[in-house]
Amino acid sequence: MAYIAFFDMVGIRASALTSNQEYTASINEFNDTLKQVSRRCNCKIYGYSDNAYVEIDSLEDVIKFFRLLRDTLMKTHRYFSAYVDKGSLNSDKVVFENKKGFSMKFTDPATIGIYLNQCQFSGIGISLSQKVVDDLIYNNMCDDFCVSIFEKRDSSTKEKMEFVSLYDVSYNKFGLAKLEYVISDYLMTAAMDERAGRYYITPIISMVKSIDKSIIDEKLDGLISILKFEKIPEVFRNLPHQENYRLLFMLAFIDRIYCIKDRDGSINAKTICEKIIKNFGFSNERLMENLPLVSTSIISKLNKQRFLYVLYNLK
Numbered sequence: 001m002a003y004i005a006f007f008d009m010v011g012i013r014a015s016a017l018t019s020n021q022e023y024t025a026s027i028n029e030f031n032d033t034l035k036q037v038s039r040r041c042n043c044k045i046y047g048y049s050d051n052a053y054v055e056i057d058s059l060e061d062v063i064k065f066f067r068l069l070r071d072t073l074m075k076t077h078r079y080f081s082a083y084v085d086k087g088s089l090n091s092d093k094v095v096f097e098n099k100k101g102f103s104m105k106f107t108d109p110a111t112i113g114i115y116l117n118q119c120q121f122s123g124i125g126i127s128l129s130q131k132v133v134d135d136l137i138y139n140n141m142c143d144d145f146c147v148s149i150f151e152k153r154d155s156s157t158k159e160k161m162e163f164v165s166l167y168d169v170s171y172n173k174f175g176l177a178k179l180e181y182v183i184s185d186y187l188m189t190a191a192m193d194e195r196a197g198r199y200y201i202t203p204i205i206s207m208v209k210s211i212d213k214s215i216i217d218e219k220l221d222g223l224i225s226i227l228k229f230e231k232i233p234e235v236f237r238n239l240p241h242q243e244n245y246r247l248l249f250m251l252a253f254i255d256r257i258y259c260i261k262d263r264d265g266s267i268n269a270k271t272i273c274e275k276i277i278k279n280f281g282f283s284n285e286r287l288m289e290n291l292p293l294v295s296t297s298i299i300s301k302l303n304k305q306r307f308l309y310v311l312y313n314l315k
Contacts, residue, residue: 123150
């Protein structure tokens with residue numbers, strides 16, 4: 001069975017409010033990127049201005065398609081939100097008489113499911129259904145996905161936050177510059193619209209959960225500096241909820257350290273975690289208060305226990 005997805009651009013409304021030129025540039029870059037990616041993957045794309053349905057034949061092409069789309073758009077500060085499931089679009093083009101246009105029919109009920117799930121996903125990334133993840137596991141492609149989160153804000157209050165877990169397409173080997181680039185886009189967006197800033201939590205967590213061991217071995221200090229927002233201008237350091245997010249990044253980082261250790265015993269997870277805890281500078285009281293509340297999508301129960309062991313023995 002094939003795989004289907006619905007995705008649309010994030011921030012297109014803000015582009016339209018910024019200027020007609022910015023909106024047009026966003027639409028053009030999105031559609032130009034779809035054409036580029038379609039040449040390299042076995043897929044059928046049905047684009048509509050700033051969103052699209054796609055049907056892809058194989059798991060390998062699902063991962064390839066969305067990584068290419070993500071990386072290409074990211075270079076121009078463009079991002080999207082997608083939901084992927086198994087199924088078929090059963091597409092049919094209906095041409096109107098006298099060249100008055102046409103419509104596309106997607107008659108498989110699964111098309112409604114991917115649309116509704118995408119609408120509920122308030123993050124930047126590629127949300128994979130459990131069926132897709134099961135197929136990835138079965139085909140020994142576990143490194144091609146990671147557990148992440150998105151923030152679902154309570155509509156009755158701006159203060160109450162709820163984090164929902166998802167499976168995202170993992171990031172290939174990447175340098176620190178790419179992570180810093182996404183964090184910069186998050187800060188710029190949050191400064192203009194705090195609600196829109198929450199969309200960037202997903203890609204940052206997903207990138208942390210995809211960090212390669214070589215970065216930890218060679219560039220640990222730089223990575224810590226980026227994740228604790230040490231390099232950002234002071235005027236951006238007090239944005240709403242920034243400290244809450246920073247705590248999540250730290251715990252996701254520690255979870256990643258121990259996941260790598262479980263696969264490669266050569267890493268000294270305890271020493272690295274001690275360094276992370278000291279550098280992020282959160283009080284022990286705050287760590288002890290928040291740890292039980294943090295989703296296991298950020299840090300597993302086992303790695304929470306390991307974290308507590310480090311904290312208990314920290315001098």
